[in-house]
Amino acid sequence: VRGRVWGLLGAAQSEGAEDLLALHAGALDELAAHLDGIAERAPLLWESERSKADLEGGLDATMRRLDETNLQLIRRAREVRTLHEVTDAVSRNPAQTGVLEAIVSIVARSLEADLAAFLLLDDATGELVTQPGAFGLANDEGSLYRISLSNEQSSSVRVFKTGEPFLTADAQNDPKVIAHYARLWRCHSVLAVPLAVEGRRIGVLRVGSFKKNYFTSEHVDFVSLIAEEAAVLVEGAMLSRRLAESNRRLAEMNRIKDDFVSTVSHEFKTPLTSILGFLSVIIDGDSGPLNDEQKRFLGIVRGSAQRLSGLVSDILDLSKLEGGMEMEAVSLDLGALARRAIEECDWKAAEKGVKLTLEASEQLPNVSGSERWLGVVVENLLTNAVKFSRQGGTVALRLAHKGEGVQVSVADAGIGIPEADQARIFEKFFRASNRDATGAPGTGLGLAICRHIVNRHGGRIWFESEEGRGTTFHFVVPTAKAGEPAGRPPAATRRVETHGG
Structure with missing residues (x-):
């Protein structure tokens, strides 16, 4: 093939027979030529078979790799899906429950x-x-x-x-x-x-x-x-x-403490009322004459009993507020309530020579709230302002219409609140570090009660203070809803002053 001998084709016959080789020489040449062609194409065929086998082997390997890749992708998808489900479960439970x-x-x-x-x-x-x-x-x-x-x-x-x-x-x-x-x-x-x-x-x-x-x-x-x-x-x-378990235990302990305080306070209230009543009878001389020293001693006892009675009342009020006591909301004239508070605090101001002033527009809208509890807020703020005012100072009570609410402000020029104490001023039983500057008594419950009451009315309470220059407390409560009785008829703004009696 192409000048290269790759094999031999031979034929033989027995001696003496007819010369068949000569007779079939042409056929043998044709057969040899045909075999030459096959021989020439055989390597190509063998190469093709090898290539086919290699291709099939490569295809099988590729399919195996694809199968492995597919399994890996499936596993990875499962991992991602599972991680997503875990994260989603957490996001649906921000409180971490479950x-x-x-x-x-x-x-x-x-x-x-x-x-x-x-x-x-x-x-x-x-x-x-x-x-x-x-x-x-x-x-x-x-x-x-x-x-x-x-x-x-x-x-x-x-x-x-x-x-x-x-x-x-x-x-x-x-x-x-x-x-x-x-x-x-x-x-x-x-x-x-x-x-x-x-x-x-x-x-x-x-x-x-x-x-x-x-x-x-x-x-x-x-x-x-x-x-x-x-x-x-x-x-x-x-x-x-x-944390939830700790909170539950703390809440239970707090409930037990509140129940105890409420029970003890109730038990104190009745005997304190009797003590104050009998002290008044004795001091007024209804049970016989007293000398000056006896009156002074009994006056000290009555003052202490009154402070204890005030503490008990504050504890009972705070207990009711923290217990979620219902407050009946009515359409309320806050200006009239402020005037009554001024009158009730007048005698306290008189003892220190403090002047009380009231500024309120006659056109103030009514607010929606409890007359009793909002009265407690105004009276507590006025009492505090008087207590922490200097001798001969001034306490101003102002009412103003602010959009959908009425703002009440109580300002004094007293000792002010130290900056370090201001963040805690509404905490129960907290008293400012400079309280002894005026010798003012107190329990540290008044402002905590005020905050609870204002919050329960859907309002807001805050203050501004500078130590040595005075404090102004503000609170806002919502105006009465449409359809409720309107406020007093329009009139001019007025200013009321009292001078300690």
Whole structure:
């Protein structure tokens, strides 16, 4: 072929026979030529077969790689979907309630597992504690077991201590697992992975199946990824759960304290009323004459009893307000209420020579509120202003219409409130650090009561103060709704002054 000999074609016949070779020489030449052609095409055919085999082998390998890639994409999609579901479960529960239950449910459904639970560290006892809401487990003391970190036989303890995942195909017959707990959960295949936040392990995520040989190393990788992402959420949920429990206990303690204070205050009120009544009878001389020293001593006793009675009244008022007592809202003339408050505080101002002034427009709209409780606010603010005013000072009470509300302001030129105390001025029992500058008595409850009352009316209370130059308290309450009785007929703005009697 192409000048190269690749083989021989031979023919033979017995001696003495007819010369068939000469007779068929042409046919043999044709056959040789045909074989030459086949020989020439044979390498191409063999090469084609080899190429076909290589192509089929490459295609098979490519398909296998595509299948593997597809499986990886499916697993990755499942991981992303599961992580998304976990994050979504948390976002739907900003209060962190039910987060642990949601996470284990999502993990179990994603793996088609029969059991899933968080075992979290109890720092107080040094135990891993199975959390309520575990998937596939009853919420009883038997299923939700606790296991000490000193128990090295436990696979969960080893996972927690080493940080290495654990996988077994048959937990009930694996010497590396405490068979009692495996039988308790009725599972064979078990995997456990650690939960860690910034390198600090907080527990274990444990997943189980009733089937043997169910989980693979890929499942371990998947659950490890979920645990890594969920650890922060789990810790947040546990902190939230502990905070909620602490709040519940504090609320219960606060309720007990309020009940106690209310009961004791009620018990004080009756004898105090009797004491003050009999003191008045004695001091007024109705039970016989008194000398000056006796009157002075009894006056001191009456003053102390009056302060104690005021404290009891304040505690009872605050207890009612914090207990959610209903306030009957009516259409109220705040200007008339302010005038009565001025009259009631006049004698207190007279003792210090303080001048009280009232500025209010006759055209003020009525407000919606409780006459009794808004009267307490105005009277408390006026009393405080008088107490902390200097001898011969002035206290101004102003009322103004402000859009959809009426603003009441009480201003004095007294000792003011130190800047360091201002953030706490509305706290119960808090009194300013400079209170002794005027010798003013008090319980530290008046402003707390005012804040509760104004808030219950849908209003707002605030103040402006500069130490040594005085304080102005403001509060705003909403005007009465349309259709309620209107305020007083229009008249000119007036100014009322009293001069301490």
